[in-house]
Amino acid sequence: MGRNLQTGGWLRPVDLAREHGLSTQAVRNYEEAGILPPADRTTHGYRRYTAAHAAALRAFLALVPGHGHGTAAAVMRAVNEGAAQEAFRLVDESHAQLLEDRRTLHAVEEALRDLEPVRGEEPGSGPGGTFIGPLARGLGIRPATLRTWERAGLVRPRRDPVTGYRVYGEADVRDARLAHQLRRGGYPLERIALLLDQVRSAGGLEPLGAALTDWHARLAARARAMLTGAAALDAYLRTRD
Known part of the structure; x- marks a missing residue:
């Protein structure tokens, strides 16, 4: 000037x-x-x-x-x-947060390797499971957040027939972990729900490919x-x- x-x-x-x-x-x-x-x-x-x-x-x-x-x-x-x-x-x-976000993206990509659904088993239908409190603590979030995710369709816990408590099966825990990681990546609930629905219905991980590519691009742009x-x-x- x-x-x-x-x-x-x-x-x-x-x-x-x-x-x-x-x-x-x-x-x-x-x-x-x-x-x-x-x-x-x-x-x-x-x-x-x-x-x-x-x-x-x-x-x-x-x-x-x-x-x-x-x-x-x-x-x-x-x-x-x-x-x-x-x-x-x-x-x-x-810069430390950017590095942590890169690690989170890597963790998501690692998690996706285990996202193939178990045939004949719906999320949360297994004989065992965990309750909302322990799952929330394990993820470092509040139980209210899991309830919000449930309303948005990210997780689908079953209800204990006696107590009425939510019971998260292995697949539910997997979905909650992936939702948590994608939320940290900046994705809105609606988009995460769509991705998880596509994975469940299609039986594959292809729907997440574009999201991960976009995530990589956004991290590179920030850097x-x-x-x-x-x-x-x-x-x-x-x-x-």
Whole structure:
């Protein structure tokens, strides 16, 4: 962004906004949120931004695709408050989450190898099973989440004829684990239910192939976006050195 000759080298909110197709109010909101450092004011109260503010806005907008709005905003606030180490920690946490998501995807792919249904056996029809509490604890979720999944068709536990309690057979536990992993991958309940229904009815794993390919692509896009964000953040940090 070049110098604004009409303002003696200072940049106006509109100068920052135009570069990114934003409104001037959005730029002011970012400053008020601490995403941009405080701007000087003219004697008439108008904001006067600098090249550093422009770099801060570029950094924030570049960080959002890879880290999300909340983390990107927290990173920028930390930098603007002089807490660079906290900003680096937040970035590291995002990278750690991306690595964990990659491990989750790998776990899903591993789980799919065991998704072939047992012939002649419907989910939950086995002689034994587990109850909702132990299954929820094993997955690290609340029992209410399993009940929500049941209403959405992700799991189909049978009911004990005496107690009325839900009993999750081996296939139900398998479906619950897969649902949990796919939810962590960002898939909505409706799509997971459709995938599981297709697997049950078709007797194969092909319906999940496209979902896993898409998941791989989204993780790769996040990783690339993190690199872009890191470069923009480094450029902004250099303006503060």
